[in-house]
Amino acid sequence: MNSSRPLARKAAAFGASAAVLGAMVAGLAAAPAQASTQATAGKASAAATSTKARPKVSVSTPKASSRDNDGSCPVKVDISANINVKLDGKTDLAYRWLHGDGSKGKVKVLKLKGHGTKSVKIGQTLTFNEEVKGWEAVQVLGPRKVTSKKGYFSVTCQDAVVVDKDQLSSGKRISVSAWADPSSYVGPCTPGDKVNFLGRIKVNDPTWVKYRWVLNGRVVDYGRTKIYHSKTVSFGYSPRDSQRGYAVLQVVGRGGGSSSDRAYYKVWCKDEAPSTRVSATNLVTATNNDGCKVGAHATINSTGRARVEYTWYVNGQSVDSGVVGFGREGSRTVELSDRVLSGSATQGGRVTLAVSGPRNNDSISQSYAACEAPKPKISVSSLSVSGQRNEFCADRRGPGVDFKATISSTAPTTVKYYWVIDGKRENPDLERQVNGSVDVTWGIAGAQSASETKGSVQLVVFSPDSASAATSFSVSCPKPAGA
Structure with missing residues (x-):
């Protein structure tokens, strides 16, 4: 009995609650059994991984059901975490909880088998009779030793003060309502939410609000949220047997609070027919x-x-x-x-x-299917006459005409194209490497027995995308000097 007093002083220095202190004292008495369990877990893990590389293991940061628990004590805080194990056969997963007061939980061993990454959700419930700030972590002992980051939480003990509805002592007005959805359930009581309790909190001025859900007289959920006008909050309940009861949504605080009417529910657990698949x-x-x-x-x-x-x-x-x-x-x-x-x-x-x-x-x-690179998009622009050649005018022909256009692509590619003059294709397929934009040109000779050359020109791209541009043109031989 005397051996527990230094431990009590140490726990008090850490700010531990009476519940955690009790767990620490109990842990001393159980230490040999835990050591034996840990040794057994280590042997089992070593045997499972002796013939192959140890599986990769990762652990999420433990998360409390509510990080800041503010309400009447005792308070129960649910802590959960996920352990991911990359399996290729069988292995033993050994782990334990590490507490913020320095104590360690009992080693637990799960047998896993299969291929691929398996996620195991673990949890525990801690009860506190006084205010505390603490943390929880998970230590995996096998098949690899991994310790998670610390998940923090706090407990503030205070009495919930319920005042007249729609009135807070601070001058802020608040209204609270709650209802069950569905209010009546008939069916199998397998794990998973059967009844959802929804509540709406309204305020006349933006404010932070602390609230809690009370199910059949027991606090089951906490929360803290910023409300600008109104907000809906909820929690789910999964009964394991037929029952009826009620839930109440309460806004709590040191200066006052508000409470909803009771949201009644009824559950009748009725098994499915064996043939349901x-x-x-x-x-x-x-x-x-x-x-x-x-x-x-x-x-x-x-x-x-x-x-x-x-x-x-x-x-x-x-x-x-x-x-x-x-x-x-x-x-x-x-x-x-x-x-x-x-x-x-x-x-x-x-x-x-x-x-x-x-x-x-x-x-x-x-x-x-594997992702493919997007098909390049091609466009043609700036088709125009870039120049004329008057040497043809001496032979009583219209001037030659040069054309220019810009081909653009959204990705590097090889572009195939051809020119069309007055509706007739001028040339075989032409190719250009395009990475962004490139200018292409084409020229024609002067028209026979004419002093001008005119008509229409078109640039047609047909691979890897289709695009074109067209325009009309008219150029004339210069007039003789003195005419």
Whole structure:
């Protein structure tokens, strides 16, 4: 018992709560068991990776359900993080939580198998009876030792003061309303939100507002937001059994607050028929060369009433997700909006849609084409007469005429073109390398038995794009001197 007193003083120096202090004392008693667990985890990890390179591991920064928790104590703070493991077979994932007071959580081991990157979401719930500022981190012990960045949070204990609706002591007016969507649910009570609670907070003057949701008398969510006129806030609830109850949205603060009426809900957990199955079909991918993007659409099918979660993957990486509901047998089309590709993904790859229903999972994959460089766009401009040659006039002919035009391209390319005079093609195919803009020229001899040469001229580009320009012309021999 005496051995815990220095530890208590150390915890107090760190500003630890009574709950975390209790965890530290309990941790001393459990140290041999934890050491044994850690050793077991290390052996299991080493055995799994002895014949091949250890998988790559990364850990996200832990995130609290609410970084600034302001309300009545005790307060429960949910902390979560993602561990990504690049698998090529089987491995054991061993990890533990590191606490801001210097203590360490119990080592936990998960068995993983498969190929590609697997994301594991881990979480814990901490209870605080007093104010505290702290952090949490995740330490992976195997198959590689990796420690995440620190995820910070704080707890401020205060009583929620509910005053007359639409009136704050500061002079600011506020109104709060809340409702359940749906207010009544009948169906399978599988993981995932069944009831969404929505609340609207209105103020007469822009201000920062701290709020919390109270579900059946228990604080379940916190938030802080800037409201200019009105804003909608929400949280989701996933009951595991049939029940009814209510939620209240409260605005809290040291100077006062406001509370909504009760938003009542009712849930009846009713299993689906065993035959209900879900599937993914008709996956179509499309590569958009304008910006190098990939998109897709597919069909989700269900043989009966079901709530189906789906996730889109591009080359094994999760990029989007959603939920569709079926009241009966049917099909729904889901889309993956264009995603910008980079690196090796621009050379082609695979898109996968994975679906999860109440009774089964399914997935479908389809390759997508590599991005191609956009086709150059060609334009012709500034077609005009650039000069005339009067030497033909001595033979009682009109002057010769020279023409010039500018060919432009949006990308380096070889341009093929020809000239047309008075509707007749003048020459075989001509070629020029164009990187930006280049001037091209053409000339014709003088007209027979005439003192002028006139008509129409056209420049036609036919590869790699089509473009043209045309104009009319008229030039005359100079008059003899003294005429």
